[in-house]
Amino acid sequence: MNPFDSAVSLAQAVRSKQVSPVEVTQEYLRRVDRHDSSINAFVWRNDDDVLRAAKDAEAAVMSDVELPVFHGVPIPVKGLNSVAGQPNTFGSAGISDTLRTETDLSIERLQQSGFLLMGRTNTPEMGPMSVTENQRYGITRNPWDLRLSPGGSSGGAAAAVAAGLAPVAQASDGGGSIRMPSSSCGLVGLKPSRGRVPMRVPGWEHSATDGAITRHVEDAAALLDIMSIPDLLGWYHAPAPERPFIEEVGRDSGRLRIGLLVSAPTGVPVDDECVAAATSLARVLENLGHDVSPVQPRFFSLEASQAFLDLIVPAALHLTPYDEPDRAEPYLQALRAQALSRNAAEYARGVALLHLESREIIAQWGRDFDVLLTPTMACTPPPVGTVLQEKNANPTGFRMTETQMISFTFFANLTGLPAISLPVHRTPAGAPVGAQLVGAPFDEACLIRLASAVEPVLGWTTTLPAEFH
Structure with missing residues (x-):
C-alpha cells in the first residue's frame, strides 16, 4: 500500500482483499513511530485499541458480510472533539484527561462508515488560534518545513495527513481552521455549509463546523457524504444534495462566473505568494472554460466582525468547563474575562447584526x-512560536499575522457558506500556499466539481514533503 493513497482507494483495496485492515493500520502506526517525533501531530495514541479494531475489521472482510464504505481505514480525531472512552483535554493544561462518556455526532458517523479511530491530533488550546501550539502538548510543525507552522486550529490533523501518518483526518473549522492548515500543508480543506454536518451544539453562534482534511478531492467528497447524514433531533440541517457528493467528482460544472478577489477584506497586506496562488488557480479555471474577472464584494462591517471576535468567541469559551482555569493560556484567560465584562444586550445586538x-x-x-x-x-505559513507569542502579548488587540491568516476565511463561517482550499502554489523555498473557492449557499457540489477538475491539472496528490516519502 501507498500511505499517500486516498482513503477511498484504500477502502476499495480492503474490500477486494488486496490489503488487510491490520496491514493498513500497522503501516500508519509505523509511520507515526518513525516520523511524529519531528512534527508532533499526535497528542494521544490508542495503538492497542485500533489494532484490535483492525483485526475485527479483517475478520469481517473474510466472512464476506456487507461492509460499510470506509471499512478498515484508520482516521485520527482532532483534539477538540469527544469520543466515548477517550480523553478530551481541548489542548489545555487546565482540563483533566478524564475519559469522555459521549461521542460527537460527526465522529459517530465516521465510526458507522467503517473508519477505525486512530489517536488524537494536536490543536491550540480551545481552538481560537490560527496555529497549533499549546502549553500542554507543545508545538506542531509543518512537514514541508519544520521551522514553519502547519496552521490551526486543525494543524495536527493537517500535519498528520501531509506526512503520510494517516490517509485523511477529522477536523473542524470555526474561522478557517480546516482551510488554513490545508493551505499551509499542501492539502485539500473543505469547509461544509452551515448545518451540513450535525453537531449537538453548533459552536460559535453556528459558525463552526466539523469536517475533514484530505489530500484527494474524492476523499473530501466521500467524507462529506458520510459526515453529513442529517440529525433529525437537531434544530435544523442543510438541504439534501441533488446526488451524493462523491458523484460530483469529475462531473461537468458548466461555464461559471468566478469572481477573483486578491485584496484582503480586513485591509491588511497580502503576500505576493498568496496573490500568486489565487491568480494561478484563476488561470487554470479560465483554461477550463470559466469566466474569471476581478470583483470587490461587500463583506462584514467592522462592528459585525468585532461582535464575532469580541463577544461570540469569548462567550463560547465558557462552554468548556476548566478544571483549573488559572492554567489556561494568558490570551484565553483574557478572553474569558472579556466575556464576563459584556452584557446580554450587546451579545444579542451583535448576533442580530451578523444575521x-x-x-x-x-x-x-x-x-x-x-x-x-x-x-x-x-x-x-508563519514561523513556529511567533503567533502564540503575539497573541499572549496582545490578546484583545490587533495582531497582524493572525489577522492575515484569517482575513479570507472567517467570513465564510459567519455567513455559513461552503468553501474549499486547494494546494495550488509553492513559495520559492517550497512552502505550500493555497487558494480558496467560496460557493453559493449549500452548494458544496459546485466546489467539488471545480476542485476535481483542477486536481489532475495541478497534480498535487503526488507532490509530497521530501523527508516523509
Whole structure:
C-alpha cells in the first residue's frame, strides 16, 4: 500500500482483499513511530485499541458480510472533539484527561462508515488560534518545513495527513481552521455549509463546523457524504444534495462566473505568494472554460466582525468547563474575562447584526458571480512560536499575522457558506500556499466539481514533503 493513497482507494483495496485492515493500520502506526517525533501531530495514541479494531475489521472482510464504505481505514480525531472512552483535554493544561462518556455526532458517523479511530491530533488550546501550539502538548510543525507552522486550529490533523501518518483526518473549522492548515500543508480543506454536518451544539453562534482534511478531492467528497447524514433531533440541517457528493467528482460544472478577489477584506497586506496562488488557480479555471474577472464584494462591517471576535468567541469559551482555569493560556484567560465584562444586550445586538449583514453578503452569489476565488490566507505559513507569542502579548488587540491568516476565511463561517482550499502554489523555498473557492449557499457540489477538475491539472496528490516519502 501507498500511505499517500486516498482513503477511498484504500477502502476499495480492503474490500477486494488486496490489503488487510491490520496491514493498513500497522503501516500508519509505523509511520507515526518513525516520523511524529519531528512534527508532533499526535497528542494521544490508542495503538492497542485500533489494532484490535483492525483485526475485527479483517475478520469481517473474510466472512464476506456487507461492509460499510470506509471499512478498515484508520482516521485520527482532532483534539477538540469527544469520543466515548477517550480523553478530551481541548489542548489545555487546565482540563483533566478524564475519559469522555459521549461521542460527537460527526465522529459517530465516521465510526458507522467503517473508519477505525486512530489517536488524537494536536490543536491550540480551545481552538481560537490560527496555529497549533499549546502549553500542554507543545508545538506542531509543518512537514514541508519544520521551522514553519502547519496552521490551526486543525494543524495536527493537517500535519498528520501531509506526512503520510494517516490517509485523511477529522477536523473542524470555526474561522478557517480546516482551510488554513490545508493551505499551509499542501492539502485539500473543505469547509461544509452551515448545518451540513450535525453537531449537538453548533459552536460559535453556528459558525463552526466539523469536517475533514484530505489530500484527494474524492476523499473530501466521500467524507462529506458520510459526515453529513442529517440529525433529525437537531434544530435544523442543510438541504439534501441533488446526488451524493462523491458523484460530483469529475462531473461537468458548466461555464461559471468566478469572481477573483486578491485584496484582503480586513485591509491588511497580502503576500505576493498568496496573490500568486489565487491568480494561478484563476488561470487554470479560465483554461477550463470559466469566466474569471476581478470583483470587490461587500463583506462584514467592522462592528459585525468585532461582535464575532469580541463577544461570540469569548462567550463560547465558557462552554468548556476548566478544571483549573488559572492554567489556561494568558490570551484565553483574557478572553474569558472579556466575556464576563459584556452584557446580554450587546451579545444579542451583535448576533442580530451578523444575521442582517449576512443576507446582503450572501445575495452576491448568483447575482454578481457564481463562485468567489481568493487566496486562502494573506500570508505564507508563519514561523513556529511567533503567533502564540503575539497573541499572549496582545490578546484583545490587533495582531497582524493572525489577522492575515484569517482575513479570507472567517467570513465564510459567519455567513455559513461552503468553501474549499486547494494546494495550488509553492513559495520559492517550497512552502505550500493555497487558494480558496467560496460557493453559493449549500452548494458544496459546485466546489467539488471545480476542485476535481483542477486536481489532475495541478497534480498535487503526488507532490509530497521530501523527508516523509
